[in-house]
Amino acid sequence: MDLLYIWNHFLQTLRGKDAINSVEFKKITGIPFIYITSILEKDVLEEEVKKASAQAMRGKRLHSNTVFVRQEQHLYVYRHRFFVPQEKMFCCGNLCVDCVRLK
Template sequence: MIKRFMEDLRSHPLILSVDQRFLAGIPFLYVQSIQTWQEISRLITQTADRLVMDTSLHYELIYVRTFKHNHVYRFRFLYPLAKSFCCGKQCGEDCVLRNPPQV
């Protein structure tokens, strides 16, 4: 998912470059653009919305800072915490076999 997200951002004409870096285990997006951080935030949101549509994924986008034309965001895709498979241990309340997930 993140690979497709990065490809979509890199192909956008308003973005000069985009890079993902991990600092202390936290993913950050470094976006170089002459646009304002608000416009880039809107573009990132539109791109992520399009990718997570019709899936159970969500995302988190937090603006961090801007230096010259480099915008930094904390960005990550969030996967659902509910069990999505059967472990075979007859868990009880959250057993996927006994209680199939509601769609």
């Protein structure tokens, strides 16, 4: 699974929204940030980010996490990441308690 494809899809979806003026992606010390310029209110914008994230992850075994960092007038900064869930995805044959065969 290529996370670059997921990120590009996510950013293009956000850029396609009418109420969002610009979206910029920056990775600072390995932590991904998105800078969004929009006329939307914070909670409405966060819902749009959540929808775009869900659309980009559709059909993949991924999760996303978005954390508000700061705001300056109409510029919103979020720490956003896509990650693989920390759970077993195959049976190792050791009869583990949390085996995927028991789900």
